[in-house]
């Protein structure tokens with residue numbers, strides 16, 4: 325087993341041992357490596373000031389690159405990877421990178437506090453060849469806040485950088501080869517004081533290690549777990565990182581279902597989910613930011629049991645099944661049965677989410693999902709509604725309606741569903757189903773929304789679904805355009 329984190333910081337090889345494995349990359353950069361270009365704004369993944377880029381061998385160009393929020397990323401995530409910070413972007417002779425030059429030329433900075441984050445996010449978009457048009461640039465910036473320049477010049481700078489020549493392929497290939505030599509394929513086992521961090525490499529190894537340490541905390545993208553450390557100041561002792569378990573990150577397009585491995589990144593699942601349903605694609609586009617989606621996983625979004633997580637309602641409405649593994653045993657349950665109560669899921673100690681299987685909607689099915697939040701970008705849902713009906717000969721033969729933000733768990737609206745089954749899915753039946761939502765849910769009032777708003781908007785989402793299925797014009801298109 326390896327007991328040191330080996331990685332490239334820019335072009336320099338580094339080895340870290342004897343430090344807390346829950347130290348964040350940001351803390352290490354600013355406090356230990358004395359690289360202080362990377363800023364801390366919120367320490368919870370919201371503002372983008374701390375954005376850095378990670379690289380590992382793989383992908384189309386031989387080197388896969390992605391941006392992350394270093395404030396909630398733990399240092400073992402650096403193992404066998406390259407870490408690029410704002411200090412690495414300019415050429416060694418000091419010549420500015422096209423991203424930096426564009427921000428200078430187009431006046432994309434005033435106080436400058438947010439600027440390293442914007443440089444890094446544009447840089448990540450430039451590395452990915454994705455700064456192709458205004459919509460793409462805006463998507464790339466959804467997780468970066470600027471409070472004084474205004475986004476106009478920053479977006480223009482992104483567009484200008486997108487027109488510049490792309491990265492040097494020979495240099496990328498050389499970096500990939502260097503990173504390959506760092507990886508000895510062994511499990512990482514880091515110990516520091518009362519803390520231990522284990523990084524199994526296969527599902528079998530994960531099953532064994534977790535069964536042996538059933539009280540350990542699983543960590544995938546750490547977009548939730550990171551905040552337990554930075555905001556709740558919790559001391560986590562034994563942690564098992566599932567992100568290096570390559571077979572757990574697989575996504576399989578099967579004939580009947582899309583099967584997403586328990587450690588598949590949200591970003592990797594975005595395309596396959598969008599192909600399953602355009603609404604799922606739009607939901608993923610509005611799920612946090614590219615930084616969060618590049619780290620966070622579908623499995624983490626389910627396993628955290630959040631009543632306001634975005635994927636659970638959508639996948640419940642689609643009839644998804646969850647596979648859970650403990651040691652050599654695997655069981656499959658309906659996704660809705662996983663959520664027992666607030667903070668309680670049907671998962672035994674030592675058991676992990678192995679995969680989520682999402683049936684493809686058939687020709688007789690109609691599916692839609694809608695996220696309501698205060699901000700369009702990078703916001704948690706106040707209400708998340710997902711609807712699937714199957715119609716045969718003009719009658720509803722099956723209905724699955726699920727909501728987030730309406731109860732202590734993501735939950736089906738069984739009374740509303742029953743009011744629709746057997747009907748012709750016309751306005752009167754829809755109104756009866758809307759009335760039944762009050763029997764299905766007793767939502768709470770909190771900072772995101774009042775109970776009354778939640779109940780009324782849940783009914784309005786069902787009405788909207790009905791209008792869309794009936795082909796009636798809705799304001800939806802206009803809303804997207806305005807946002």
Ligand SMILES: Cc1cc2nc3c(=O)[nH]c(=O)nc-3n(C[C@H](O)[C@H](O)[C@H](O)COP(=O)(O)OP(=O)(O)OC[C@H]3O[C@@H](n4cnc5c(N)ncnc54)[C@H](O)[C@@H]3O)c2cc1C
Nearest residue numbers: 369544545546547548549612620621624625627633634677
């Ligand atoms: C700025 C910000 C914006 C966000 N926006 C959204 C949003 O728009 N919509 C939304 O739904 N969520 C949002 N989130 C929440 C979070 O990003 C998601 O829930 C994400 O999918 C969690 O995945 P992860 O891999 O980072 O989980 P982690 O933080 O690594 O883990 C989360 C939980 O799942 C457990 N776990 C992880 N993997 C497994 C597994 N394979 N088996 C069993 N247990 C496991 C962990 O032990 C932990 O309890 C946001 C978070 C932040 C910080």
Ligand code: FES
Nearest residue numbers: 365366367372395
């Ligand atoms: S400091 Fe705000 S996202 Fe990291």
Ligand code: FES
Nearest residue numbers: 434435436470471
């Ligand atoms: S330049 Fe001041 S916050 Fe963006």
